[in-house]
Amino acid sequence: MATATHPRPITLPSSESGVWSWITTVDHKRIGILYLVTAFVFFIAAGIEALIMRLQLAAPNQELVSGDMFNQLFTMHGTAMIFMAIMPLNAAFFNFLVPLMIGARDVAYPRLNAFSYWLFLFAGLFLNASFIGGAPNVGWFAYAPLTEKLYSPTTGVEFWILGLALLGAASIVAAINFIVTILNMRAPGMTFRRLPVFVWMTLITSFLIVLAFPPFTVATILLYFDRVLGSTFFIPAGEAGGNPLLWQHMFWFMGHPEVYILILPAMGAVSEILPTFSRKPLFGYTAVVFSGISIGFLGFTVWAHHMFVVGLGTVVNAAFSVSTILIAIPTGVKVLNWSATLFRGSISLKTPLYFAVGFVALFTIGGLSGMMHASPPVDAQQSDSYWIVAHLHYVLFGGSIMGIFGGLYYWWPKMTGRLLNDSIGKVQFWLAFIGMNVTFGPMHILGNDGMPRRIYTYSSGQGWDEWNLVATIGSFVIALSMLLFLYNVWLSLIRGEEAGNDPWDGQTLEWSIPSPPPLYNFRTIPVVGSNRPFWDSKYSDIPLAEAVEDAEEEEIHMPPPSYWPAVVALGLSLAAVGLIYSYPLAIVSVLAMFAGIFAWTKESTEMSHGETGAQGY
């Protein structure tokens, strides 16, 4: 703990070390690290699922896994990467960074924050446990009526419905928390025009989650009714009066904003990394922020572009085509502003910059291929072909994952106090960059050659054999890159170079405090005078934290740890298990959840005085 630079605060809550301190923690930084570790484990699991699929498809007519297992694998790969890997990896950054970047001591609702994490953890374990009895095998989009009991009799679909309902609840709760935190807990002087772009993107993402997930949760509940109670919401007209397309509308009303939920935080991270490593401000801060807002807004107007081939009609397709292509404008603005940030900078070629530039390069490819199937006739060929697999991985791997790794290399020193090895980092970047292009680049060709998605086998002689083999080789290069990252993490934890407060010559508030930050983050709440407060305190005469002296005697109040968030989350998750296997268990679990909520409301939020010493983790 590098607290030496600050005077010891007067009173602090007790924060023991060990497992219980982590289970009961309400510290946003610890919760962020829990999110990071948990999501990374799920990320690796979903990556292994992808490797098995690539092995199956490496050559025609292979029988490594059965068709049904393959269907389970791609369903779980997509579901896990989206809801259990990228979203919570982003949440890890939100948790760790937002209070630090806005000059706050914690999030607005610390215990609710802990609840979000535990619910995410249990829901993720719950969904992965479905492999025991047959995982969901209907695709991450779960199109009705394939998901109806008649066509999918196993409990996999129940696992999917309940797992996503839990994950959705965790995300909504977390999003509300971040919205309130960002709106209410900014340091004095941290106006919206001075808010770091990463925080802006967090705010937009959180609004998208709050608007997109409730309708989707309703859809999953309707599907649950169809399966368990025999209702007919998605069973088609002639037979029962329902409509399978209703599911698609409700699903993609979440599903498309979800793309921006996944990519905007990475855009935020890149918008922090590029200026820092160019020693310049972000080019066109206002334009980048407004582009993010308009992407978020347009994101809700384009969902039917996932449905261009369901027969909505020429006029509907044309309208959704226009709204979709319009997104090219704010996206183009962002890409060009990032490029202009580098232009005439003093670019430090460190690993975070590699990943950030890699993000811009690869995301541009994903954006361009996306513009092509924004055209409904073109989409009639590309939809559900490997072209789409290529496109979405350029956006989500080339975009989100590259941004996340950039963020990890950039903020890891702040989280742990130690640097990741830069040389290993660069090798890891090149492996990831080459590997992803070798994996997903050929998939454009496969799609153009008519290879549909989600096929577990194909016959030889269609021109698909070679490119599939190339893609499989590429996927193992990506795997190697991930192993190298884990090695780098291990190396950093055992003997990483000390980072100090400000290893990158940073611009934003988090670099002004020790690494890792003390429990209370800021000894005194800073007063912000520009949108690069820490940079300006170093390089110009706008000082930071004018109020230091006045606050010397002020007590720092930090929320005390609590058991109840974990208890409530566990009760809710066990209720989902009970709904599948045993209704009595469900009832007991719900009662336990309510007991937890009751105890939560009765719990004292007074911090325990008398204990001193800022403890990290």
Next chain:
Amino acid sequence: MPPVRGVRGPIGTVRYRNPALLAAAVAIIAPLLAACGELTQSTQQPVADNARQIQDLFMPILWISAIIFVLVQGALIYSVIRYRRRSESDPIPVQVHGDTRLEALWTVAPAVIVVVVAVMTFRTMAVQAEAPPPDALKVVVEGHQWWWKVVYPDLGIETANEIYVPIDRAIDVSVESDDVIHSFWFPQIAGKIDAIPGRTNRTLFTVEKIGRYQGQCAEFCGFAHAQMKMLLFAVTEADFESWTAAMKSTPAPQGLAQQGAEIFNTFISPTTGRGCFICHTVDGTSAQGTLGPSLTALGSRSTLGAALIDNTTENLTAWIRNPADIKPGVLMPVVGLDDDQIAAVVAYLQSLR
């Protein structure tokens, strides 16, 4: 494809046992095989108006994208190399916060590209939205897990998985589904259109080149989605006429085939309770089941199992013995016929032409 001895893929020669019909079959099939060699599903080799219109739209958008790609990647690579920090003592660069004129320019530039792409798109959509001409051939294709029912409503013909159409004539396909959502896709012929239960979607195309084309279900539809293929035979108007005539005649089975017909139309296995006629129809006979594909004129089809394997004696025998060996997940069960019964049924089915 699972390892069944003697099973051949749909690529290669189609075998015909009956010499008289062999001649007729060769007359139709041979030019097709000569025309295509290997089957492809490439969207880049369109053989019908619909797919070519899409290709003609795709290529300019691809070129626009290629130009943007080169410009953006070029700017990135140039900046990173040209402005890299050479030493830690490099001066702090000029702190440029933005440039309103530049930013306005690169807001307008993508907007112009958006308009160009949208206008090109709308022109293609307008062409493809035209109503079918009055002489269009109507075909109804209905997706099933995991095969395609093919009906010619005006000709009174029902078949499965293999579609015959005349070239140079508009084909007006109504796409439906009996169970879950499928997608009707012949990449060389037309963009895909979903087969959705409770709805009828339409697609319109005119094949311009004689040939045998392969298509495949493009919407994930459960276990055997990967093996839900189909073939389209584009033939001359005259060949199409003789095909429709052949489809409507019901040959009288002889010898072993007659025994097979008996088994097919009446036998219910005492062990499994199953029988051919319960699920299958053969026009002009008492077999009128509707759960499985129509087997009318099965002998003249070139493939089995939704264009999965060649229609040969060995393959048909293996298929009837245990369909799931060849196509895992298939809904057709083991009927429980002994080898002699299977041989008779195979002879019967092959006599249906």
